Amino acid sequence: MAYGRNYYPDQQVFLGALNGTPSEIKGVQAFDGSWNVPYEQMNAGGYEFVGTEIQGELVGDVSVSRYIITGTDPITGLINEPVSGFLVYGTQESYDKVFNFKRGYITSYESSCSLGDIATCDFGLTAYGGIGKIGTGSRSYTPIEAQGVRASDITLTTEFGSTNAIQSYNLSLAFERSPVPKVGQMFEPIDFTTALPIVATLGLEVLVNDMELENVKDVVCSGFAQDILIEMNKCGELAIRSFTLNDSKLVDSSIKADIGSNMTISLTYEAYYNSITGAISKIMS
Amino acid sequence: MNFKNMAVSISGKDSGLTGKYYADSITISESLGELNFSTLGNTSVGSVTATAPQGTVNLSFYVTTGEEISAITGHYGRTGFIEVQAGPFVATNSLLDSFDIEFTPDSIVKGSMGFTYFGQIHSGSSTPATGAPVIIPAHGAASTLSLQNVGVESARSAAYGFSQSYDVGYSIGGATPARVTFVEMTKTIGIEAQAQDVNFNQSNLTGTSGICQNLSGEPGFSVKSGFVEIKNLCNERVGMLGVTGYLESREFSAAPGENVQQSLNLVETSVEGEC
Numbered sequence: 114m115a116y117g118r119n120y121y122p123d124q125q126v127f128l129g130a131l132n133g134t135p136s137e138i139k140g141v142q143a144f145d146g147s148w149n150v151p152y153e154q155m156n157a158g159g160y161e162f163v164g165t166e167i168q169g170e171l172v173g174d175v176s177v178s179r180y181i182i183t184g185t186d187p188i189t190g191l192i193n194e195p196v197s198g199f200l201v202y203g204t205q206e207s208y209d210k211v212f213n214f215k216r217g218y219i220t221s222y223e224s225s226c227s228l229g230d231i232a233t234c235d236f237g238l239t240a241y242g243g244i245g246k247i248g249t250g251s252r253s254y255t256p257i258e259a260q261g262v263r264a265s266d267i268t269l270t271t272e273f274g275s276t277n278a279i280q281s282y283n284l285s286l287a288f289e290r291s292p293v294p295k296v297g298q299m300f301e302p303i304d305f306t307t308a309l310p311i312v313a314t315l316g317l318e319v320l321v322n323d324m325e326l327e328n329v330k331d332v333v334c335s336g337f338a339q340d341i342l343i344e345m346n347k348c349g350e351l352a353i354r355s356f357t358l359n360d361s362k363l364v365d366s367s368i369k370a371d372i373g374s375n376m377t378i379s380l381t382y383e384a385y386y387n388s389i390t391g392a393i394s395k396i397m398s
Numbered sequence: 399m400n401f402k403n404m405a406v407s408i409s410g411k412d413s414g415l416t417g418k419y420y421a422d423s424i425t426i427s428e429s430l431g432e433l434n435f436s437t438l439g440n441t442s443v444g445s446v447t448a449t450a451p452q453g454t455v456n457l458s459f460y461v462t463t464g465e466e467i468s469a470i471t472g473h474y475g476r477t478g479f480i481e482v483q484a485g486p487f488v489a490t491n492s493l494l495d496s497f498d499i500e501f502t503p504d505s506i507v508k509g510s511m512g513f514t515y516f517g518q519i520h521s522g523s524s525t526p527a528t529g530a531p532v533i534i535p536a537h538g539a540a541s542t543l544s545l546q547n548v549g550v551e552s553a554r555s556a557a558y559g560f561s562q563s564y565d566v567g568y569s570i571g572g573a574t575p576a577r578v579t580f581v582e583m584t585k586t587i588g589i590e591a592q593a594q595d596v597n598f599n600q601s602n603l604t605g606t607s608g609i610c611q612n613l614s615g616e617p618g619f620s621v622k623s624g625f626v627e628i629k630n631l632c633n634e635r636v637g638m639l640g641v642t643g644y645l646e647s648r649e650f651s652a653a654p655g656e657n658v659q660q661s662l663n664l665v666e667t668s669v670e671g672e673c
Contacts, residue, residue, distance in 0.1 A: 153506060155460060155533065157420035158485065159405025163460075164532040166506050167539075167631065293592060293657065294503030295552040297542040302503075304592065308655040 117204030125208070125252055126177060128198035130191060131216060131242075135198045135250075139257060140182040142233070144200050146212050148173030148244045170292065171300040173244030175214050176237040181224070181345065182259040184353035188236050189397050192219045192288065193389045196238065199250040211250040216242025218290045218305060224343075224356065227281035227318075232262040232345060234354075241292055241302055260353065262345045270342040271317070278320040280377070282343060284356055286313045286396070288389060310385040311392040315341060315358055321376040326366050337363035341382060356396055358384045403524045404485035406457055408469060408492075408513075412478025417469025419459040420533055422508070424484050428453025428519055450573045451518040455482050455489055458510045460535040461499065461628060467637040470497050470511055475562065475670065477578040482513050486524040489515035491574060497560040499639065501543070501626060507536035516566065516575050536636045540629040543589070547615050547622045548645065548664065549600025550591050557588040558626055558639045585641045585666040587624040593650060593658040601662055603645055619644060624664050641666045 126144050129135035151169030156162055175198075196217045203209040217240040226232035269279050288311060292302035327337050338360050345354040365381035386392035406421040431448040461467065473480060479491040492515040499509045543556050562583035569576035597617075605611065605618040612620035625640040643666030652658045 155420070155422070155506075155535065156401065157422060157460060157533070158401055158424055158457075159403070160420070160530050161402045162530055163420055164534070166535050166537065167504075168506055169504050289655075291655070293554065294539075295554060295595075296501050296503050296538055296556055297540065298503055298552075299539050300504065304657070306656055 119202045119204055119210075123204060123206050123208070124200060124202040125254070126198065126200050127250060127252065128187070128191065128196055131195040131197050133197075136187060137252075137254065138177065138179065138187070138198075140179040140234075140259070141177055142180055143176075143178040145176045146173065146200060146214065146244065147175075148240075167300075170241070170294070170302075173214060173240045174237065175217065175240060175244070176221075176235065178235045179233060181232045181234045181262045181354055183257060184260075184347075184351075186234065186354070186397075188219065188222065188234075189393055192222065192393060195242075197242070201250040201252045208250075208252050211246060211248070212244075213247035213250065214238070214240035214242075214244040215247060216240060216301075218288070220288050220290060221285065222288075223283070223285040225281065225283040226262070226264050226267060228264045230264060232264070232267065232354075239290065260347045262347060262353065266346050268342075268344040268346065269317075270340075270344070272339050273319070273324050277322045277324045277378075280318040280320055281316075282318075283316040284313065284343065284358075285315075286311060286392060307389060310387055311389055313358060313361070313384045313386070313392060313396055315361060315382045315384075317380045317382075319378045319380065321368070321378050324378055326368055326378065327363070339363075339382075358382060358396065360384065399485065399524070405524065406459065406482075406484045408483070409481045410469075410473055410476070410478060411481060413472055413476060413480075415469045415472040417466050419457065419466055420462060420535075421457045421459040421484070423458045425456045426453065426484060426487055426489075426519065428515075449568060450516060453489065453515050453519060454495070455484060455492065455513045455515060456510065457484070458508055460533060461507050461509045461636060462533045462535050462630075464635075464637040466509075467628070467639070470494065470509075471560075471639070474560065475580055475583055475668070477564065477580050479578075480513065482515065486522045488520045488522065489513065490520065491516045493564055493566075493578065495561065495563075499558045499626075499628075501538040501541050501556045501558075503538050503554070505538045507538055507541060507628060517573065534630045534632060534634070536628045537631045540631050540633055542627045542629070543624065544627065545587075545589070545622070545624045545664075547600065547617075547620065548589070548624060548662065549597030549617070550589055550662065551595040551597075553589045553591045553595075554659070555590040556626060557586075558641070559586040559588065560584070580669075582667065582669050584668075585643070587626070587641045587664045589624075589662045589664070591660050591662070593660040596660050596662070601645060601648060601660075603648060622664055643667065 127135035152165040153168035200212040217238040221237040289308035293304035343356040361382035361384040433448040492513040495512040563581040565579040567577040602618040623642040628636040
């Protein structure tokens with residue numbers, strides 16, 4: 114019997130609210146699902162090794178890389194609630210195999226783009242309700258007209274961008290969730306807490322024309338803050354996605370010069386939010 | 399000699415109860431009370447032993463069977479000595495001081511117990527047990543906590559604790575205790591929960607008046623009970639431990655990124671030992 118193989122036409126990723134109907138995530142470039150068992154090796158007097166037992170959470174992680182190809186993003190509406198989903202696959206587009214994940218919480222959301230690339234919008238989640246073969250995956254496919262956002266489709270509004278060439282951006286949001294496990298709950302936590310503030314981090318690479326870095330001592334009692342807007346336009350300046358970081362603080366900067374290269378400056382900004390919904394509404398409105 | 403030689407067992411001399419334990423840590427310590435004296439007209443110091451050597455055995459162990467637990471609880475309030483053996487070391491005249499078990503949701507359940515022994519520990523020989531058993535320890539994810547009239551819906555962790563005290567007396571001319579009198583024992587269940595999972599009124603420490611005892615089942619100062627059913631991850635019952643008493647303390651704490659936590663202590667005190 115010959116071995117088949119699964120390649121990208123054989124795979125689809127679906128995600129939705131915990132008890133809802135998952136829908137296909139468009140623009141997926143890569144899917145990575147994993148789990149591990151936190152075994153403790155037990156040693157006892159008189160015997161030494163007497164076996165292993167689970168000591169810790171039974172969870173798994175999923176990360177999904179996507180190109181931005183549509184004007185809507187279903188992920189933003191799922192960040193503040195438990196989700197379930199699956200990767201369905203099967204040779205020759207049979208889609209008869211599945212990798213499920215249940216009661217997941219999105220822990221990261223990241224968008225980036227460099228000159229010459231298509232903008233990405235990745236996310237990661239941790240699944241607390243099981244991960245692996247759990248059930249079946251009900252799949253569907255709705256064709257869309259993909260509109261890949263190139264770097265040239267992006268407008269980046271900063272205080273320095275009009276005279277200095279921004280080469281890339283990297284925006285990331287981290288959502289630190291912690292389960293509240295209870296005695297006898299058999300590794301199925303229901304309550305979760307969220308570490309606040311929600312921190313949005315934006316990194317920019319800039320080709321230097323007339324830019325000068327601030328003196329770090331001048332941060333005292335003032336801070337270096339500015340509003341930054343990333344707009345993605347497509348098809349006759351139709352805005353399909355935007356990210357706004359108001360009052361973001363400059364937390365890291367570096368200047369690099371060497372022979373044979375153009376001078377560059379790297380900047381990192383952070384903005385802070387007191388809730389997940391607040392962060393989403395202010396950044397992704 | 400190493401850890402592989404340190405098999406642990408206890409045997410009640412009067413009770414006949416025995417138990418073997420999968421200990422993951424063992425500590426034995428003993429000391430001697432000295433009586434130093436001088437005499438007039440002499441600069442030398444004389445020393446005699448005031449009492450026979452006395453020591454403690456403390457161990458932490460994986461809880462795997464009900465026999466392990468009943469061999470301990472069977473010695474609650476009993477004045478008969480227990481022989482405690484840890485590898486080649488044997489403490490012949492021991493009394494149970496304490497027994498504790500903690501239950502946290504994602505963790506293996508381990509017990510710990512402490513003994514005081516009277517008279518010097520003995521040492522013999524010990525060879526490792528042949529064959530390595532594969533144990534299935536009790537687990538906090540499978541064990542369940544049942545609380546009556548406490549007002550706790552679910553707990554982040556629970557801890558069962560037991561301690562007892564004795565009055566041990568010697569007689570002139572004797573190197574071993576001549577008399578053991580039971581004094582008091584205390585059983586406790588400590589509960590850590592989210593405040594949102596605890597009924598505030600039901601967990602009140604006092605009654606409406608702040609003074610009077612309430613009827614059983616009522617909030618405040620009334621008799622309450624709590625039981626931990628100890629199970630392993632194969633859902634096999636290992637044992638049960640319980641406390642029937644009063645809520646003696648509660649505490650609230652809050653920290654960034656966490657829900658408000660509440661801890662409660664249900665305490666049962668008894669001065670009734672064996673008849």
